[in-house]
Amino acid sequence: MAGGITDSRGRQVLAGPQIRQIFGLHAKTSCQYVLGNLGYAYFLMKSGTRSGLRLTLLLLLVGGVYLVMHNYEQQFVYAPSPFIKKTPREVKLSYDNIALTTDDGVNIQGWFVPAHAPEDPPVTNTPTLTLLFFHGGVGNISDGLAKIHLLHDMGLDVFTVDYHGYGKSGGTPSESGLASDAFAAYSYLMDQRHVKPERVYLYGEDLGAAVAIELATKVRAAGLITEGATASVIEKIEEASPLIPWQFLLRNKFDSLTNIRNVHMPVLNIHSTEDNVVPVDDSRRLSALAHEPKELVEIHGAHCDAFVHSLDSFDLYYDKVSHFILDQPKDKTADTPVSTQTAAPASKDPTPR
Numbered sequence: 033m034a035g036g037i038t039d040s041r042g043r044q045v046l047a048g049p050q051i052r053q054i055f056g057l058h059a060k061t062s063c064q065y066v067l068g069n070l071g072y073a074y075f076l077m078k079s080g081t082r083s084g085l086r087l088t089l090l091l092l093l094v095g096g097v098y099l100v101m102h103n104y105e106q107q108f109v110y111a112p113s114p115f116i117k118k119t120p121r122e123v124k125l126s127y128d129n130i131a132l133t134t135d136d137g138v139n140i141q142g143w144f145v146p147a148h149a150p151e152d153p154p155v156t157n158t159p160t161l162t163l164l165f166f167h168g169g170v171g172n173i174s175d176g177l178a179k180i181h182l183l184h185d186m187g188l189d190v191f192t193v194d195y196h197g198y199g200k201s202g203g204t205p206s207e208s209g210l211a212s213d214a215f216a217a218y219s220y221l222m223d224q225r226h227v228k229p230e231r232v233y234l235y236g237e238d239l240g241a242a243v244a245i246e247l248a249t250k251v252r253a254a255g256l257i258t259e260g261a262t263a264s265v266i267e268k269i270e271e272a273s274p275l276i277p278w279q280f281l282l283r284n285k286f287d288s289l290t291n292i293r294n295v296h297m298p299v300l301n302i303h304s305t306e307d308n309v310v311p312v313d314d315s316r317r318l319s320a321l322a323h324e325p326k327e328l329v330e331i332h333g334a335h336c337d338a339f340v341h342s343l344d345s346f347d348l349y350y351d352k353v354s355h356f357i358l359d360q361p362k363d364k365t366a367d368t369p370v371s372t373q374t375a376a377p378a379s380k381d382p383t384p385r
Contacts, residue, residue, distance in 0.1 A: 112198040134212035138203035142193035168238030172199035242286040255298040263314040309335035
């Protein structure tokens with residue numbers, strides 16, 4: 033081979049230039065080309081690493097922001113307490129402690145407070161009306177005990193439950209979780225207590241009003257009562273922090289302004305004009321969108337506690353609620369027509385006994 037080198041046995045071996053020819057490496061220029069390509073590949077690798085690092089940091093930042101926003105949202109909407117201050121028995125009411133499992137597999141707790149104690153049977157065979165009560169977003173069912181006592185004194189069976197994460201109930205609160213709680217409570221009345229839909233009233237205060245309104249879009253009932261209702265939770269959060277795109281971040285919207293349009297039963301909205309937590313305009317807007325028959329009652333006093341702060345407000349509250357429930361003509365499919373005379377004598381004492 034021309035230009036080759038002979039070894040000690042007379043065999044030709046390849047010289048450096050020939051080796052470079054075989055592999056396409058032509059002198060100094062070829063080496064620089066290869067080194068240049070290696071350098072470019074290294075540059076691309078470094079650029080890819082930098083891009084991956086930026087993407088990772090961006091994802092971590094977005095995830096961190098989401099967690100912060102989610103925590104803010106949870107604290108804005110829910111304020112549960114595991115501590116039960118009092119039970120109905122401590123205010124001289126008979127009750128059954130009820131354990132339910134929701135459709136998402138969470139165990140929740142509730143109280144069924146009958147209008148008549150087992151040792152005091154009703155004086156007629158007319159089925160007692162039942163009120164399904166949903167408490168507010170702060171505390172647990174024990175914080176609504178004064179209201180439960182008052183409604184019981186109107187001659188009603190009252191059933192109330194603690195939401196996901198409230199009181200002794202399991203789980204974590206969420207809009208879908210509270211909807212599951214409400215449906216489980218309603219189903220319990222239908223399936224276990226055999227209460228007919230036309231003899232059940234839905235009542236929600238504060239956040240419970242949104243729960244009751246949402247349930248009323250799915251089930252049959254004799255009527256819906258809201259007290260201190262928020263028109264839309266997402267609207268309230270957007271007002272509190274207007275620069276954040278909450279519509280893409282929120283899981284808990286509780287848009288009662290939309291839901292109330294799909295409620296087809298009598299509606300009674302109650303709200304204090306002096307409410308410093310939820311403005312009365314929220315109930316005015318809800319009432320404007322509700323179908324007939326409907327009524328808006330404006331009282332005076334604190335948020336969802338006006339009925340104990342003013343005698344005039346208490347009388348108005350009591351008269352409107354009792355009239356809405358006891359004097360409404362009931363569905364013809366009821367077993368026995370309801371009589372307003374069959375209810376147990378109601379006490380107008382605004383404080384629980």
